[in-house]
Amino acid sequence: MINTGETLDMDLIIWNPMRHEINRVRAWIAYDPTILEGITLSLADAFPLPSPGEADFSHKEGYVKISASADTEGQTEDIIVVARIQMRVISTPSSSTTLSFYDAGPMPENHTNIFRGSGPLEQSVLNSSSLGQLQVRLLQAQDLEPEATTSPFPIQAPQIDQPSEVFTILRIHNLRATTEGSSIFLAWDPLPSSKLIGYNLYYGTVPGEYMQRRSMDSATTSMTLRSLPLDRQYFFAIRGVSDTQTETAFDQEVTITVGNPGSSSAPLRGSIVELESTSKHPQRSLAGRTGTSSIFLIVVLGSACVGTALACRRQCIASKHL
Numbered sequence: 001m002i003n004t005g006e007t008l009d010m011d012l013i014i015w016n017p018m019r020h021e022i023n024r025v026r027a028w029i030a031y032d033p034t035i036l037e038g039i040t041l042s043l044a045d046a047f048p049l050p051s052p053g054e055a056d057f058s059h060k061e062g063y064v065k066i067s068a069s070a071d072t073e074g075q076t077e078d079i080i081v082v083a084r085i086q087m088r089v090i091s092t093p094s095s096s097t098t099l100s101f102y103d104a105g106p107m108p109e110n111h112t113n114i115f116r117g118s119g120p121l122e123q124s125v126l127n128s129s130s131l132g133q134l135q136v137r138l139l140q141a142q143d144l145e146p147e148a149t150t151s152p153f154p155i156q157a158p159q160i161d162q163p164s165e166v167f168t169i170l171r172i173h174n175l176r177a178t179t180e181g182s183s184i185f186l187a188w189d190p191l192p193s194s195k196l197i198g199y200n201l202y203y204g205t206v207p208g209e210y211m212q213r214r215s216m217d218s219a220t221t222s223m224t225l226r227s228l229p230l231d232r233q234y235f236f237a238i239r240g241v242s243d244t245q246t247e248t249a250f251d252q253e254v255t256i257t258v259g260n261p262g263s264s265s266a267p268l269r270g271s272i273v274e275l276e277s278t279s280k281h282p283q284r285s286l287a288g289r290t291g292t293s294s295i296f297l298i299v300v301l302g303s304a305c306v307g308t309a310l311a312c313r314r315q316c317i318a319s320k321h322l
Helices: 146-150 272-276 294-321
Strands: 007-015 022-030 036-043 049-058 063-069 079-089 096-101 113-116 133-137 176-180 183-187 196-204 212-217 222-225 233-242 254-257
Touching: 007 022, 022 079, 036 049, 036 063, 063 079, 176 254, 212 222
Parallel strands: none
Antiparallel strands: 007 079, 022 063, 022 096, 022 113, 036 079, 049 063, 096 133, 176 183, 183 222, 196 212, 196 233, 233 254
16 A cells, blocks of 8 residues: 555565576556656566666656666576566545556567577466456545554554546457367456446457457356458457546557467466356357357267267177178
8 A cells, every 4th residue: 555655665576486597678567657657667687687778767658668688697586576666646536546467478569578598599487377366456635534643553544446548548358269170269367457348349451450259248258250251360469448438558469360379379277068058148249140050060070970970880780690
């Protein structure tokens, strides 16, 4: 709980339970520059070699930019400190503000990534689904009671919804896609925000140009697109939607080729049938979906197996009588 003029002092760390040898780290952290301002950014001894222009704050855009490499051998500890970051609270228009990683993904051009090896052998080891968000609680002076400064208990600020401009800097993490036949299956991590009412999934055949959109409610974290042309490449991005119809920022774009499982961004957990039933509510924008339902296919497959078993039994009986 911090107030205007106070300092937010934190370490950026890597949790490395597999003890990979980490050679390079890139981490861009988005923040609200109307609430926080950067004071100091110090790289840890483990990563003393910064990339040009990526060891500082971008005050106007609202990013902490960090990109640094190890000197010789990589770091293999299970907890690795990357940098110490200090920021000052300059205003408290709401009861909280969020710091989140920007553009996380496995490609070298992504703005948040973790690498082992170097040169042509460099390989991403980032698990995007494990990225955290820092929710900073802000203490507004007008909310304090006169005797609160002598209370031995923490002061609880009233829960005020984040303004729309704060919602717009949030990002949905871990959008991933896989494909089978003429269908594409997508899933993403839920966005933890009280203002969220749904998601807009954008897609098209040109990077960054999305000609189609599907809307879903906030309980939905997966979608299936069917009867797509085989070997056609699609580009996907997703945004959260608030109760005032404002949208979050885009996170990383996901690319996949219909019918080519090797182009999947990441394997989805569970079977296809389980993936389609993860939402408790119907997907409002999928009324016009086409294609054979998964339940029908399971029934047909089960009938075929039973028929095959009966035929084999008759064959065995007939063979005994010959």
